Amino acid sequence: MQKEYDVIVAGTGTGGSTVAREMTRRGKKVLLLEAGGRWEWMGSTMTIAMILKHCGLVRSREGRTVTFADNYGGLSNLAGGCAAPPPKSVFDPVGIDLAEEAGEAKKDLWIQKQPDELVGRENLRLVEVANSLGYHWGKMDKFVDPKRCRASGDCMLGCRTGAKWTARVYGDEAVSQGADLHLHTRITEVIVENNRVVGVKGTRRGVPVKYFGKFVVLSTGIDNAHILRRAGISRAGKGFCCDWLQFVGAEIPGMNTVGATPMSVGSLEFYESDGIAIIPVFPNWSMYAATLAMAGPKSLLNFPRFWKLSGIMVKVRDETAGELFQGVSFSKKVSEADRMKLDKGVDIIKKVFRKAGAKDSTILPLNPQGAHPSATCRIGDVVDRNLETEIDHLYCCDASVLPSSLGLPVMWTVVALGKRLGGHLAARIG
Numbered sequence: 001m002q003k004e005y006d007v008i009v010a011g012t013g014t015g016g017s018t019v020a021r022e023m024t025r026r027g028k029k030v031l032l033l034e035a036g037g038r039w040e041w042m043g044s045t046m047t048i049a050m051i052l053k054h055c056g057l058v059r060s061r062e063g064r065t066v067t068f069a070d071n072y073g074g075l076s077n078l079a080g081g082c083a084a085p086p087p088k089s090v091f092d093p094v095g096i097d098l099a100e101e102a103g104e105a106k107k108d109l110w111i112q113k114q115p116d117e118l119v120g121r122e123n124l125r126l127v128e129v130a131n132s133l134g135y136h137w138g139k140m141d142k143f144v145d146p147k148r149c150r151a152s153g154d155c156m157l158g159c160r161t162g163a164k165w166t167a168r169v170y171g172d173e174a175v176s177q178g179a180d181l182h183l184h185t186r187i188t189e190v191i192v193e194n195n196r197v198v199g200v201k202g203t204r205r206g207v208p209v210k211y212f213g214k215f216v217v218l219s220t221g222i223d224n225a226h227i228l229r230r231a232g233i234s235r236a237g238k239g240f241c242c243d244w245l246q247f248v249g250a251e252i253p254g255m256n257t258v259g260a261t262p263m264s265v266g267s268l269e270f271y272e273s274d275g276i277a278i279i280p281v282f283p284n285w286s287m288y289a290a291t292l293a294m295a296g297p298k299s300l301l302n303f304p305r306f307w308k309l310s311g312i313m314v315k316v317r318d319e320t321a322g323e324l325f326q327g328v329s330f331s332k333k334v335s336e337a338d339r340m341k342l343d344k345g346v347d348i349i350k351k352v353f354r355k356a357g358a359k360d361s362t363i364l365p366l367n368p369q370g371a372h373p374s375a376t377c378r379i380g381d382v383v384d385r386n387l388e389t390e391i392d393h394l395y396c397c398d399a400s401v402l403p404s405s406l407g408l409p410v411m412w413t414v415v416a417l418g419k420r421l422g423g424h425l426a427a428r429i430g
């Protein structure tokens, strides 16, 4: 006999954990299924290697890296802790107002600007230089509790002190409120009867498993599209976004940002007009080495410069294009329009570096890469405004439902979407 759940949630990233937590708070029976394990050793390069699929070296057919995680809490474990609210320009066109849920999320996720001593003098210097050029840089919001933060700069290595909010906070809360959590359980298919989902199928540590529930929420990131295709929704995964980003490093005399707090300052002044965000952050040494290696053996000569570099990133709203194929194979080009946005950002960054004292010969733009795949099961195309698919009781909730590229930190938006879906499901379950 199988237990029947009110809601089965596949995937424990930001989207999945939020829905699970919202449902258990309302007294519903929830099952959380997670393909990965629970990697606890945080604060090292090993964390990245163990959490990211293929150690972070997944590449598109065109050779661009994009990151996917297989672990309890998903990509939130590696996030820089930078927070941006759901942009109206992305959600107004699909008639969704996330203001209320975003306000709730702001409190839950400890979102606030950090004090100067945690932001650090290197970041503050970059702000001062950019503003002296007439730009409008300032502190970014972060989902970091300043009382627990040690300013070690290791946000993207997992955060050893627990100061950074991750999806595990909500996941653990759901479990403490009665949700069942099965790790090492990869969902591959949904079970459908008379166009209504009744459960999911997959493997747990390699052994076939089935689970039954009244509602199913897919929050598996890139796997959502594959699961939906197997259920006959063939347009899932056709066209997607990945928020192209480009890191630029430079040698500024007397400083480097190697140990600086990532993404604690920056500028969104060109976001509404050009879809560009500029935020100081740079890959850690191992990802830097991997990025150089992928650009060709000659690029590796730049590796010893790592400890002298200061880094700034431009991230852009990319066009919806490309396609996901089986597994982690996908195709996506940097379009002409994407390229122009990246170039505009790189130009601004170069101006800031020059003004800070860097010589042109030391400025090193790395190749563009995809931050993370999103918009594979878009609202208004694959899911409706309630995030339900054309199969009754089957929903998606994570970055896959974004109607278009965000070009911004994603988690605040995904939590807001998860809260909204929680309210909707609770009303439907009764």
Ligand SMILES: Cc1cc2nc3c(=O)[nH]c(=O)nc-3n(C[C@H](O)[C@H](O)[C@H](O)COP(=O)(O)OP(=O)(O)OC[C@H]3O[C@@H](n4cnc5c(N)ncnc54)[C@H](O)[C@@H]3O)c2cc1C
Pocket: 010, 011, 012, 013, 014, 015, 016, 033, 034, 035, 036, 067, 068, 069, 070, 071, 072, 073, 074, 075, 076, 077, 078, 079, 080, 081, 082, 083, 084, 156, 185, 186, 187, 188, 219, 220, 221, 222, 223, 263, 371, 372, 397, 398, 399, 400, 408, 409, 410, 411, 412, 414
């Ligand atoms: C290096 C880095 C830094 C970032 N920094 C920031 C930041 O500062 N601020 C910000 O807001 N965002 C940031 N992001 C982006 C953000 O972390 C993600 O966009 C967000 O966490 C995505 O959440 P999600 O729920 O959509 O998916 P994911 O986090 O990808 O979660 C998907 C989950 O599903 C599981 N799963 C996958 N397939 C299956 C399956 N078949 N069955 C069961 N489970 C499955 C995965 O293991 C994972 O737990 C960053 C991302 C990266 C890579």
